[in-house]
Amino acid sequence: MPGTLGGHRRACIYGRLDCRAARQAIARGGYVRHRVFFLNEADARAAGYRPCAVCMPQAYAAWKRSMHSG
Numbered sequence: 644m645p646g647t648l649g650g651h652r653r654a655c656i657y658g659r660l661d662c663r664a665a666r667q668a669i670a671r672g673g674y675v676r677h678r679v680f681f682l683n684e685a686d687a688r689a690a691g692y693r694p695c696a697v698c699m700p701q702a703y704a705a706w707k708r709s710m711h712s713g
Contacts, residue, residue, distance in 0.1 A: 645680035646680030646681045646682050646683075647660070647681070647682060647683060648660065648680065648681040648682075648683065648684065648687055649662070649665060649678060649679070649680055649681075650678070650679045650680070650681060650687060650690075650692050651665075651668075651674065651677050651678065651679070652677040652678070652679050653677050654677075655691055655692045655693060656692060656693055656694070656695050657681055657684070657687035657692040657693070657694060657695065658694065658695030658697065658698040658699050659695075659698045659699065661698070662695055662697055662698035663697060663698065664695065664697040664698065665695070665698070684702070693706050694706050
């Protein structure tokens with residue numbers, strides 16, 4: 644397995660491997676060439692990625708709050 648989380652290189656978003664939004668994007672094509680994988684959430688955040696609002700809503704909300712708090 645390449646990692647526990649998948650991400651989109653251009654959008655800098657990471658999420659679960661079973662994410663509904665990511666699976667839909669993969670089915671439409673194009674998304675796969677920008678796919679990256681992370682071992683864990685800490686690695687994804689260290690790489691500058693943000694959580695997916697669809698499959699990780701709590702992590703996304705926390706990230707969004709942190710962006711507004713400075």
